[in-house]
Amino acid sequence: MLLKAVKINKIYNGAALLSDIDLQIEDHDRIGLIGANGCGKSTLLKILLGQILPDHEQEGDGQIVRAAKTSVGYLAQSAALDSSLTVWEEMQSVFAQLLQTQEKLKILEQQLDQHEEAVLEEYDRLSAWFLNNGGYEIDVKIKTVLFGMGFAQEDFHRTVSGFSGGEKTRLALCKLLLESPNLLILDEPTNHLDFETIQWLEEYLQTCRSALLIVSHDRYFLDKLCTSICEIERGRLTRFKGNYSDYLILKAAAVERQAKEYALQQKEIAKLEDYVARNMARASTSKSAKSRQKQLDKMERVEKPVTAQKRAGLSFTYETEPPQEVLEVKNADISVGEGRNRKTLLNNLNFLVRRGEKLGIIGANGIGKSTLLKEILNLLPHEGIMKFNKNIKTAYFDQESTNLNPENTVIDELHDRFPAMLDGEIRNLLGQVRITGEDVFKPISALSGGERARVCFALLMLEHANVMLLDEPTNHLDLPMKEVLEDALDAYTGTLLFVSHDRYFLRRLATQLLELTPDGAVLHPYGFEAYLEEKARQKAEAQAQAQAEQIEKARQARQQAAASSHRSKAQRSADAARRSRIKELEKQIEDTEICIARLEEQLTLPEICTDYQKMQEVCQALEEQKNLSETCFAELCELEEQS
Numbered sequence: 049m050l051l052k053a054v055k056i057n058k059i060y061n062g063a064a065l066l067s068d069i070d071l072q073i074e075d076h077d078r079i080g081l082i083g084a085n086g087c088g089k090s091t092l093l094k095i096l097l098g099q100i101l102p103d104h105e106q107e108g109d110g111q112i113v114r115a116a117k118t119s120v121g122y123l124a125q126s127a128a129l130d131s132s133l134t135v136w137e138e139m140q141s142v143f144a145q146l147l148q149t150q151e152k153l154k155i156l157e158q159q160l161d162q163h164e165e166a167v168l169e170e171y172d173r174l175s176a177w178f179l180n181n182g183g184y185e186i187d188v189k190i191k192t193v194l195f196g197m198g199f200a201q202e203d204f205h206r207t208v209s210g211f212s213g214g215e216k217t218r219l220a221l222c223k224l225l226l227e228s229p230n231l232l233i234l235d236e237p238t239n240h241l242d243f244e245t246i247q248w249l250e251e252y253l254q255t256c257r258s259a260l261l262i263v264s265h266d267r268y269f270l271d272k273l274c275t276s277i278c279e280i281e282r283g284r285l286t287r288f289k290g291n292y293s294d295y296l297i298l299k300a301a302a303v304e305r306q307a308k309e310y311a312l313q314q315k316e317i318a319k320l321e322d323y324v325a326r327n328m329a330r331a332s333t334s335k336s337a338k339s340r341q342k343q344l345d346k347m348e349r350v351e352k353p354v355t356a357q358k359r360a361g362l363s364f365t366y367e368t369e370p371p372q373e374v375l376e377v378k379n380a381d382i383s384v385g386e387g388r389n390r391k392t393l394l395n396n397l398n399f400l401v402r403r404g405e406k407l408g409i410i411g412a413n414g415i416g417k418s419t420l421l422k423e424i425l426n427l428l429p430h431e432g433i434m435k436f437n438k439n440i441k442t443a444y445f446d447q448e449s450t451n452l453n454p455e456n457t458v459i460d461e462l463h464d465r466f467p468a469m470l471d472g473e474i475r476n477l478l479g480q481v482r483i484t485g486e487d488v489f490k491p492i493s494a495l496s497g498g499e500r501a502r503v504c505f506a507l508l509m510l511e512h513a514n515v516m517l518l519d520e521p522t523n524h525l526d527l528p529m530k531e532v533l534e535d536a537l538d539a540y541t542g543t544l545l546f547v548s549h550d551r552y553f554l555r556r557l558a559t560q561l562l563e564l565t566p567d568g569a570v571l572h573p574y575g576f577e578a579y580l581e582e583k584a585r586q587k588a589e590a591q592a593q594a595q596a597e598q599i600e601k602a603r604q605a606r607q608q609a610a611a612s613s614h615r616s617k618a619q620r621s622a623d624a625a626r627r628s629r630i631k632e633l634e635k636q637i638e639d640t641e642i643c644i645a646r647l648e649e650q651l652t653l654p655e656i657c658t659d660y661q662k663m664q665e666v667c668q669a670l671e672e673q674k675n676l677s678e679t680c681f682a683e684l685c686e687l688e689e690q691s
Contacts, residue, residue, distance in 0.1 A: 055109035083280035121229035131209035214240030268551035362536035366514035380432030382416035408558030443513035447520035497524030
């Protein structure tokens with residue numbers, strides 16, 4: 049056991065935010081903490097970390113127990129780094145004790161020639177400790193994490209203060225991973241990360257030995273990592289075994305089972321109470337009635353199922369059936385800016401969208417995904433053809449909600465768009481997206497990101513478009529609203545073009561993917577899971593090709609090194625020594641290349657690539673062999689030039 053919370057309560061403004069929450073975290077637990085926005089997730093984390101105290105309602109409650117061995121690492125939304133340090137210095141600070149020991153060893157090395165027994169013993173002791181604690185792997189560890197989290201070599205010597213807020217959060221996560229606490233608490237760790245970096249982080253966390261407590265709206269991330277899901281709902285915490293997908297199934301079954309048990313018990317209670325009421329006053333049956341009353345008093349009551357919050361009700365429909373071919377994009381570009389400042393991001397885009405397809409558009413940040421949607425709608429200028437067919441009616445969801453008038457109230461915004469609608473009709477529609485009561489009179493400027501998104505969904509429902517273009521529609525949505533949106537879009541029989549970084553959303557909806565890369569656009573005629581499998585296959589092929597090229601290069605080098613030329617008698621003596629050395633180098637190069645090939649093969653073995661410690665040992669050995677090979681090649685080339 050690493051950490052245990054017993055009957056945690058927290059009250060805000062007279063209302064219970066957290067009620068009797070129990071949570072125990074074991075050594076190898078990987079827990080996803082979920083719940084609607086404002087349910088108390090962040091408050092619970094702060095209580096577990098000791099940043100705030102729980103409220104006490106009775107003796108013995110509100111206890112937080114940590115095992116003596118527990119070390120906790122916490123990634124908050126705001127990074128805490130030393131802005132005056134470089135990236136490399138900040139990462140090295142994790143290994144301060146090891147680096148101090150390294151300096152002591154250097155000093156002791158200079159004293160070894162004195163042959164003093166105390167110096168030798170101290171050197172041996174520190175050397176063993178330095179080796180056993182990974183002192184020789186510091187640079188490898190730092191580079192592995194920084195490269196994995198998307199930082200380049202040239203970033204290593206930049207000061208932390210020069211990075212953006214999102215980049216600082218990534219740096220904080222790098223530092224936390226290097227610290228390797230036995231309990232990692234991560235609050236939205238995938239924010240500011242692209243697909244490739246998130247995938248690396250998932251693989252890293254899958255092999256790390258730390259227990260995990262993760263707050264995240266990234267359901268795909270929770271699916272990949274979590275072995276249990278803890279949900280906070282109406283102040284109560286319920287734990288479900290399995291990942292997020294398992295949680296959905298188990299929760300639905302639990303709700304259904306509780307409802308049935310409650311209904312059956314209520315029926316039995318009503319029957320017993322009726323019997324007691326009719327027979328208690330009669331002398332002949334009062335004994336039997338008292339027996340039924342005792343049965344009622346002793347009955348362990350099934351808790352009444354919590355009435356679920358009213359879910360939003362989205363439904364997207366259209367009236368006009370479009371033709372088979374909906375959109376043609378031919379020899380088009382993606383460009384930003386105007387005049388001299390105009391910059392072309394991509395050229396020669398060609399793809400065709402057919403009726404009923406759900407096309408997910410993916411790519412790195414800044415590649416032009418949102419720009420492409422606006423160009424398709426002729427909201428931005430472009431080259432080439434971007435043409436809709438006849439009988440097409442489009443609707444557009446803007447992730448920033450810039451199409452809403454910030455000075456309007458919610459109800460006025462809908463009135464302005466659809467003046468023929470009555471107040472009651474608009475209120476009913478807004479009720480479907482959970483904007484009710486006085487909230488309909490809120491100004492658009494006062495709405496949260498999620499509330500603005502729900503207004504946009506209400507407008508989309510009124511458009512009755514047969515083609516919808518959505519730009520990051522799940523941004524600002526909590527998990528329940530994401531699920532409602534997915535259900536509605538899954539049921540929508542029209543055509544979808546959508547930009548999203550939400551992998552769960554992509555997996556659920558995309559029938560094909562348009563990937564934008566610096567080299568152009570690639571249309572993948574399959575869904576997100578097949579796309580990931582194809583990417584993994586391509587990566588494996590590239591690694592195999594690189595290895596084959598290295599082997600061929602080594603073979604050619606050996607052949608070139610083996611070539612000899614005739615020399616005059618006066619040169620033969622010097623040439624003999626040179627040839628002897630060349631043969632030694634050739635043999636050493638051959639042995640080194642064989643060793644490199646074996647080590648690279650080991651990196652593909654499951655028992656190696658899933659064990660971070662073993663992987664680092666193999667990587668270190670591989671780097672040493674490559675350095676040896678390069679040294680031999682350099683000497684060989686120098687000898688050949690003398691020939």
